[in-house]
Amino acid sequence: MEPALVWVGSICVLLAILLPAGSLEAAQAIKVTDCRGHSLSFNQPPQRIVCLIESALSGLYMLGAEQKVVGVSANVYQAPAYRWYAAMDERIRARRLPAPGNWDFVSIESVLALRPDVVIIWSEQTETITALEQRGVKVFRVFINSREDVWREMLALGQLTGRQVRARELIDYSRGELEAIARRTSRIAPARRPSVYYMWAQGNLETSGRKSTVNDLINLAGGRNVCGDIEREHLIVSLEQVLLWNPELIVMWGNDRKDPADILCDPQWKRVRAVQSRNVHELPEVFLCDLWTLKFPYAVKLLAKWSHPAEFADLDLEREKRAMLAKLYGPKILAHRP
Template sequence: MKIRSLLIIGFSATILALQSCNNSKNSEGKEISTNVAVSATDSRGKKITLPHEAMRVVVLYNALVDDVYMLLAGEKIVGIPQQIYEMEDTYRFLSKLDDRIKNKSIATPTFGGQSSNAESIVGLKPDLVLTFNTDQDNITQIENLGIPVFTFSSLNDEKILEELKNVGKLLGKEKRAEEVTGYVAEEVKKMRASQAASPKKIYYAWSKGRIMSTSGKGSLIDMAITLSGAQNACPVPVEAPNISAETMYKWNPDLIILWNSKLSDVYSLKELEALPAVKNKQVFAMSPSFPYDPHTVKFLLFAKQLRHWCMPEYSQEQLDQDVKKAFEVIYGKKGLI
């Protein structure tokens, strides 16, 4: 009997040991099953395969941090851009979702700007890094260190939804990704079914007072403007053209939209003071910018804000209700705004 008891104990210990091999801990010390491989294709068309769902994630761009919280996977984040703490509206909102953000305790493996520190990233022991596909030097360096990298492009609405679904697979949040993207896709369909008969022309100005820099046809901003029911005043099929005041008068937009710029950046320009949109006070600032980040599924809210400015029948009250509802769905929590 004694021998039999010892055999049972030994067998049980072996089973427990095997189970422990198939489990790991996330950034908060919670055990997660790791016995199922996951894979997804990123914006480069590259298939990223992990031996189990990602549990320690470093995110190198602000918009992608936002994506992870939308997927209700914020506890997996172990590294973020320094700008998360520096951008007031972003920091304030994400602090409601994660005390680590509020306490500024999540590591920032960056030099400042968009430069990342490979040594710091390695020290965080991530099993996945998220970044944009334009960050090629960092991507190559990180992958050469044996760390999987999933890239985003955020080229348009379809790519944004597709990339959120795919990263959801790697984070073990496939069902959650379907919930968010399903809601956004349905709202997009409704907006496209109710377009204006005579669309207004919108000129979009880049951030930090770069009024003479805009977004051309085929860009992400062009997509959002079109979705709103308006028309991009810039007819040039160039991602980010720089123009002259003479060109602005030629295009003669009905509205000028600013991103992270002040209204005075336009109204103080002598060369634009005779432009009808300026004379008619049709210059609007997307502020605070966080609720309308077009690099995420919030391109939907960017487009709805434009619709309100273009179409008086789409009231401020309706816009506020739509934004509140969208936040409840995409962040999975009520009372955030």
């Protein structure tokens, strides 16, 4: 063998020994497919990520890829999400991490100033996506209608950040938690599954049909979505229709404008069975049970306990919450919990 080749080979072996595995992995070109089927190619995993969706940002923190984030959704700096992210990231606690936009508005100039390798954004924000791509910015589109979409997104984010192993570990954990609940609810006879009306925070008559994470939530928890035979993900119904459905349980998306007491005291709702039996519940703050993240199983556990209190009397929701946070984010979030 030529001396020069021996020398080059020796250097390569030495680098393989001395460089951490992450450094070698980071140098590899990658191709990622986003939630809408668009393929993105990178010479190496992106080092500068602008994430304008809080649920996707949550996934990046679960993956341990937060230091790659150079811009966040403005919603992160609003209560109650801020206190959780502040507990995990000193940059957010000090309000140093830029927030160039959210669902309502995105400052293209502010995004460009951050020199992102990729921007993560909802696929429905088409005007912003077009503006960014015309300026040469790569965009990862997010679209979620089911728990399978959440798992696919996490796999893609894991690939995007070089955290594939961690992504698969977390997805397996999420699947296991859901399967454990589903094994219990599968033994509940159809006649004992309560009819459930889900109420979004935007209005009492805004709900979700069959093609939605809400429908998944209700079914897995052992209930029946009153509008589960309607295909649409999001819909507005009439009060008359709700009265005809006459749900046994009402579940409210967490919000700071309305509580179960408001529904219980509303004369328009007094004829509904859920109101008469005072079976109206509100999910806790979004950070804890975001249906578009791997925290989805915690929401299922809450609804399972509300739907079947006797069958789930042993379920300690506070303990479940702490275990979930520790698994997904690590012990730091509990040590500095709000």
